[in-house]
Amino acid sequence: MELIPALSYLAFFLVFAGIFAVMALGLNLQWGFTGLFNVGVAGFVAVGAYASALLTGPPEPDRLGGFGLPVLVGWIGAMVASGIAAFIVGVAALRLREDYLAITTFGIAVVIQLVALNAQAITGGPFGIQSIPKPFADALGAGLAWNLTYLGLVVLVLGVAWWALDRLVASPWGRVLRAIREDELAAASLGKRAAAFRLQSFVLGCMLMGLGGALYAHFVGYIAPEDFLPVLTFQVWAMLIVGGSGRNAGAVLGAVLVWAIWSVSGGLIRGLLPAAEQARGAALQVVLIGVLIAAILVLRPRGVLGERATVSRHAAGD
C-alpha cells in the first residue's frame, strides 16, 4: 500500500472521527451528565453547519449570504445559532416529562430538515451550499498537507472542548447537575433553578453539536439536507452508548470505534455489492448498526468504558 494515500485516508478518517467526537461530547453533557434525551442531534448539527456556511461563504446572487467572514467567526456563529435553537426547544420541553424532550427534539430535527430542503433563499434547497471555504486551503492545496492541518484543527477543538467539559463537570455547576440527575429530591428542592441548570446543559450540548456541524461543513466544502438525516442522530447516539455515557473519554472512544465500524462496513458493502444494489446495502448497514446499539443496550448497558461508579441511585437516596 502506498504511503501517501494511506496516510491521507487515515487523516480523513480521523477528521471525521474527531468531528463526531465533538458532537458525542455535546450529547454526553446532555445525556451522560444531565439525563436529557436529545433525538434531534442531526437538526442542531445542521443549524451549525448552515450558519457557518452562510457566514463564511462567498456571496451568492440568489441566496442570503454568504458574508465572507473569517472561518473562526463562522464557527462561533454556528455555536450561537445552535444554542438559540436549543434554547427555544429547551424552554418549551425541559420542564416536562423527560420523554417529551425526546419527542420535541425529534420534531425540531424534522422541521430543520424541511427548512433546509425548502427555504431555497437561505439554504440553497436540495442542492445545499457549495464552495464553503476550507481554512488554509489557499496555502496548502487540497492534498495530504491540508488534511493533516485540518486534522490538527479538529484535534485542537476537540481537546479544548474535552478539557473545558472536564473542568465544567468537576466544578460546582457540574456537581449540581449530577445531583439533579441522581437525586430527584435534590432536583425538587432546587425547583426552578434545577430547570435552569438543565436548560444550560442542554444549550451547551447543542452548541457543541453545532460546532461539529461547522467543522464538518468546512472540511467537506459543501453541505446539503441529506447530510443531516436522522441516521446522523443515530450514529452519534451509537457512539455515546458504545463508548459508555457519563464519561467524556467514553464519548470520544465511542466516536472512533463506531466510525471505524461504519467505515469498514460501508467499504465492504461498496466492495461486495454490485452498483445496482448499493442503496439496499446502505440500508442494511444501518440495520446492522441498529442491531449493534440494541445489543449493547441489552448486554453491556454501561458501554465499553462505562460510567465511573460515583453515585449509585440507591446511595443517593440514603
Add this chain to the structure above:
Amino acid sequence: MTPALEFSGIEGGYEPGLPILRGAGARVMPGEIVTLLGPNGAGKSTLVKAAAGLVPVWAGRVTLGGRDITGMPAHRMVHEGLGFVPQTENVFANLSVLDNLKLAAALVAKRRRRELAEMFALFPDLDRQRGLAAGRLSGGQRQMLAVARALVASPSVLMLDEPSAGLSPKLVGVVFDRLRAVRDAGVPILLVEQNVKAALALADRAVVLVEGRERLEGAAREVAADPRLKALYFGAHEEAA
C-alpha cells in the same frame, strides 16, 4: 392446625446486598387477626410486599395453607388465595368503583369469585358510589374499596399494609370494625400497623419486627402490656439517632 399463612427465615430486599429482611418469620392461624408491628424501617411493609411477590425473596419460605408459594409471580398469588391491600394507591383511580370490583372478580377462577352484591352489603358506602371513578372517593371509602377489591377474590388470607394511614381516628374505627367483620366471616388477616394502640386493640395476636427479624410475639393483650414493646421501639430509635 396448619397456619393460614406462615413466613419462615425470610431474607430479602429491593437491591442485592442491601437486605431489609434478615430472617423474618410470622404466622397467621385460621380465624385470627395478627398485627405486624415495629419501628420505622423494621421491614414490616417489606415483609408483606415480599409475601405478595412485589419484593424479591432471597431465602426462606412463604406457605399459604401449607402450600409453598415462595417466589411465585404476584398475580399467581391471588389465584392461590393470598389477598393484599397496599398502603397507598390501592385502588385503580381511573376505573369506576364497579369496574375495580368487576376486574378483580373476573381475574380469579369462578369458584373463588364472590358476588359483588356481597361486597356492597359489607360496604354499603360503596353501593351508593358504584359509577364514581375510584380516584374521587374519600379516603375512608377508598380503603373500603381496596379491601373489597381484595375480598372479591375470596382470599384465604388477607394482608393489609397500614390501612389506617391518613385516616381520621373516627374513620380508623370504621375501617377496623369492617376488618373485624371480615375476620368473623372467616378470612384471617395480617395487618401491618404504625398505629400500635389501635392495632393491638383490634388484633388477636401481635408480632414485633425490628431490623428485619421478629423480636416479640404473643397474644395482643400480653404484647400490649409487655415492657419490652416500648424498649424495642425506643431502642431502635436510639440506634437510628
Add this chain to the structure above:
Amino acid sequence: MLQLVADGLVVGSVIALGAVGLTLTYSILRFANFGQGEFMTWGAYLAVSALALVLAVTGAGVMEPLGPFSFGWQLIPAMALAAVLTAAIALAVDWALFRRLRRQGNAITLVIASFGAALALRNLVQFLYGTLPEYYTREIQIAIRLVPRDVLGGLRITPDQMLVIGLSLLLVVALHVMLARTTLGRAMRATAMNPALARVAGVDVDGVVRATWVIGAMLAAVAGVMAGVVGQVRPMLGFDLLLPLFAAAILGGIGSVWGAVLGGYIVGLAESFSVPLFGAEYRAATAFLVLIGILLLRPTGIFGERA
C-alpha cells in the same frame, strides 16, 4: 374550504388510528415508542406482499374493484394477514429488546432502544422492498362531488377516502368498547394506572403488555394500509407520520383513546389548512407547531389526567 376539511379528516383518520395505538402503548408500556411509525410502514408493505399471495392463491391475477372502491376484496384478507404479521414483529422486538430493558428499569433507555429499533426496521423495509413506491392497485378512482363548487368552494371525495374515515372510526369505537367492557380492557386500564397494584390484584401484567403490543401494532398496520390506499406505500410512510402521531397523542392526553382520535383530526385539519397558508412543502412542520403549542399551553393534553 370544505375540501380542506375533508382532506384534513382523511389524513386525520390515519393519524388518529396510529395515535390511538401509540397512546395505548405509551400509557401501558410507559415509554414513547419511536417504532410505532415503522409498524405502519411494515403493515403497509406486508399487505403488498400478502395481497400478491392472496391473488396468487385465488388465481385471480388482477384485482377486480370491489363496488365503488379502487381495490378488490382480496385486500381485506391481505390487510388482516399484514396486521397479524405486524403484531408478530412487535412481539418479537419486545421479546428480543424491550422485555430485557424493562427489567433494567430505566424508561428512557427504552426510548433510545425504540429509536434504534425504528431505524433498523425502516432500513430493513428499504433493504427488502427497495425505495420505489408501491401501490395496492393502479385503478384510478373518480371523486364524487358531494357539494357543488359554489358552496364554500365545494367538496369532492373518493369512496376510498370515505372508507378510510369510516373504518378508522369503527375501529376506534370497537377499541373503546373493548377497553370499557371486557376484562382485558379493564386490566389494560388498570395496568396503565398502576402496574404494581394490577399485579397484586391478579393481573398478569406480562400478558397485558403482550396484548398491548398486539393491539397497538395491528392498529398501526391497518393505519399503514389505509395510508397506502389513499396514497402510496413508501419506506418513509411511517416515519413521516411519527411526528403527527406524537402530536395527536400528546394533544389528546396520553392514555386517552378519544383524545388521540380528536388529536388526530386536529393535526390532520391543521396540516390541511396549513397548505394554502404556508405551502405544501411545510405541511409536515404543522404537527410540530401543534406539539409545541400544546406543550406550552396544556402539557397534559385535552383529556389528560396526569403530567
